[in-house]
Amino acid sequence: MIYDIIIVGGGPSGLTAAIYAARAGRIVLVLEKESFGGQIVYSPIVDNYPACPHISGADLANKMVTQAMDAGAECMSAEVTGIFHAESETFTIQTDMGNYESKALILATGARHRELGLPNEKDLVGNGVSYCAVCDGAFYNDKKVIVIGGGNSALTTALFLADRCKEVTVVHCLQNFQAENTLVEYAKAKANINLVLNKKANRFCDNNGVLESIDFVDNESGKLENFVTDGVFVCIGQQPQSDPFALLGITDDLGYYDADETTITHISGLFVAGDGRAKNIRQLTTAIADGATAGLAASEYTAK
Ligand SMILES: Cc1cc2nc3c(=O)[nH]c(=O)nc-3n(C[C@H](O)[C@H](O)[C@H](O)COP(=O)(O)OP(=O)(O)OC[C@H]3O[C@@H](n4cnc5c(N)ncnc54)[C@H](O)[C@@H]3O)c2cc1C
Incomplete structure (x- = not known):
């Protein structure tokens, strides 16, 4: 089976991309190696997410996962170890659970503790x-x-x-x-x-x-x-989780994905979103903004 869009990373940016892409009618698979919800799962209280004051990160994450699945996205636990794309119109995503194929790919792999x-x-x-x-x-x-x-x-x-x-x-x-x-x-x-x-x-x-x-x-x-x-x-900051994708040549010197707010990379059909992207502010709101942009951009790409 060839998915329209595969999203690597089930944090806020990946799940938001999944919600937007699934609602746009695309066949979407989200691959997550640890906990769906990403880093925010570890936050006892989130106080700056509009309309949900004083919510626990785990509760917020659960709501996001449920919403993505309700929209029609498939969510699977698997670690992505590599991407193959050379001279192909599709992306082959290599995971510890086997290989998957998609027309478009969104890397929403975030960051982790330093x-x-x-x-x-x-x-x-x-x-x-x-x-x-x-x-x-x-x-x-x-x-x-x-x-x-x-x-x-x-x-x-x-x-x-x-x-x-x-x-x-x-x-x-x-x-x-x-x-x-x-x-x-x-x-x-x-x-x-x-x-x-x-x-x-x-x-x-x-x-x-x-x-x-x-x-x-x-x-x-x-x-x-x-x-x-x-x-x-x-608690001294974070580093991007982009190592398995280094060979794609889309990261900067610090390992962050090199793309602007359009989330478009120089590889056709490959988009990046969230804390893993080079930017100044890394928060829930900026991650989900990226997710929405990438989800819609990938949907538009697969419609062509
Ligand atoms: C303790 C803590 C408290 C925070 N509190 C707040 C707050 O109050 N308000 C706020 O706005 N922000 C807060 N943040 C920041 C917020 O959590 C992040 O900005 C947000 O989670 C980024 O979302 P993301 O989807 O880009 O990345 P992440 O949340 O990092 O999610 C990325 C996901 O990708 C997965 N992944 C990575 N590599 C692979 C791979 N190879 N294969 C499969 N899956 C992979 C990871 O396991 C992870 O689940 C907090 C962060 C922490 C750590």
Whole structure:
């Protein structure tokens, strides 16, 4: 079977593309390797999505998936490992569940957490080091934790953890937080959140493979300071999930898909949407805007 449109990635941008394309009468398949809903599944509360104030990310994601399926899109769990297109009018999408074929393709593969790059970081994941408070926060009930980072996701994570942990210390390597002011103010108002600026993580100290403390370097004095902790949540930004598609030659130096708001790439029939696209603002609203544009553009392409 040849699908009209295959969408790689079942996050907000991919699901929105699916809703628009299915409603335009196209035969649509969405392939998702982890959780349908994408990154937003990990957000306890979303407060900036119009008409749905104070909704959990998981609830919002469920609504999007249901809407895409109700519109007629097929949603399948599979990891896409490569794309073949050379001298062909269709795209062959290689996955861990077999190959699929489509006339148009939308890459909506988003982004994921960035690592600090400290020597034993990978070894300590699950033993004190985490990147997802919603996934691992429950392991730290009534404990002391550190959140590393200073953007929206770091402050959101700190607020989430403050409701269950005894003490949350947010440590940021710059002199100011990059997060929205309201989030910083919420964090300041919480009695069990400490905000620390201008210190850079230098070393994870462990005892038999379990994190015990973290050495930070103070940017001004250059001195090492040791913070004892039960766990650390690393929230220092994201990297695009475009590696399997590098050979298509549609990414910039940072690995983001190189396309403007039209979502059109230099490969005919190939569109890109969401946080994986090179742009300034990566939010739900910008992801779904891309999804709508790509869904309609791919629908128009397949009508030709
Ligand atoms: C903790 C947290 C809190 C947030 N809070 C907010 C908020 O309050 N408001 C807001 O507007 N935004 C928020 N965001 C940002 C928002 O979640 C993202 O902007 C949005 O999810 C981007 O959607 P996307 O579809 O482009 O990418 P993603 O959500 O990253 O989805 C991409 C999907 O593609 C899948 N995928 C990747 N590669 C493959 C492959 N090879 N094969 C198959 N599937 C693949 C991934 O598994 C993922 O599910 C938050 C993000 C996080 C992490």
